Amino acid sequence: MKIDLTDTTASKINKALVQGRRALGTPAVGMVLTMVIVTDEENAYDSMKAAEDASHEHPSRTLVVIKRQARTPRDRTRSHLDAEVRVGADAGTGETVVLRLYGEVSDHADSVVLPLLLPDAPVVVWWPVDAPDNPAKDPLGALAQRRITDLYAVEDPQRVLQARVASYAPGDTDLAWTRLTPWRSMLAAALDQARTKIISAAVEAEAENPAAELLARWLEARLKVSVDRVVTAGPVVTAVRLGTDKGEIVIDRPEGPLATLTLPGQPSRTLALKVRATSELIAEELRRLDADEMYAIALRGGDGAEEGAAHV
The missing domain is CATH 3.30.1330 (60s Ribosomal Protein L30; Chain: A;)
Structure with a gap:
């Protein structure tokens, strides 16, 4: 089931989620986390499909944040939010909300996302492309216990890798590491x-x-x-x-x-x-939400080794 909302608010989106669940007779139980996907329009479909496949192992509420570029002067001055609510078969084993942000609201995506998080559940933020230089300090990243980036999606992975070393915080991880x-x-x-x-x-x-x-x-x-x-x-x-x-x-x-x-x-x-497919990588990352100490060691290389380490 899909519900389209134009020029909407977080409150109306929450009401639409309740409406959709009631229409399908689906209770709001069983979801174990909120997955926030920050992406662009070009990569949104593949990212949602990967999250949907992963949700069969980890039922979740998926919030897809798409910051739309202004095409006209009116778009640049008009701040609004459009949403697409998906429940039932259209959202895997959880529910999905696609959020398209226009104008100034794009600069406050965290304020849009915050009221839509599942209460008392972990939050995972995934940037399939265009991740911030410091994910933990990003406003959306600051909401999360786990922050997932992908060095395969950047033009200069070696430069970005060095930036990850400098900005690492517990909870950060990268799909380039998961592939290993x-x-x-x-x-x-x-x-x-x-x-x-x-x-x-x-x-x-x-x-x-x-x-x-x-x-x-x-x-x-x-x-x-x-x-x-x-x-x-x-x-x-x-x-x-x-x-x-x-x-x-x-x-x-x-x-x-x-x-x-x-x-x-x-x-x-x-x-x-x-x-492995991206959905398998995401499912693996969702199995553990604590700090990935081995990823931190890998980032720092020999500088991050424990003294006397002699085995893998």
């Missing part, structure tokens, strides 16, 4: 099996890949070794090589959903290591 979860799990398992000292390391990936840089920094912090960045044709991260006094530990995924794991003195094994 299968790699990190496999590397940890391989090191548990090998039980040998790491003396060198290399991460192979396409040029300027932000996940590869985070992976290299994480390995430097946890293994206390220098990690070589090796440029390949990609796509994304293609291999990790860890040198030991017994031989190399290698996870190699040049393409496709399968990787090859090689341990010293053992036959190679084939493992599943697919590139």
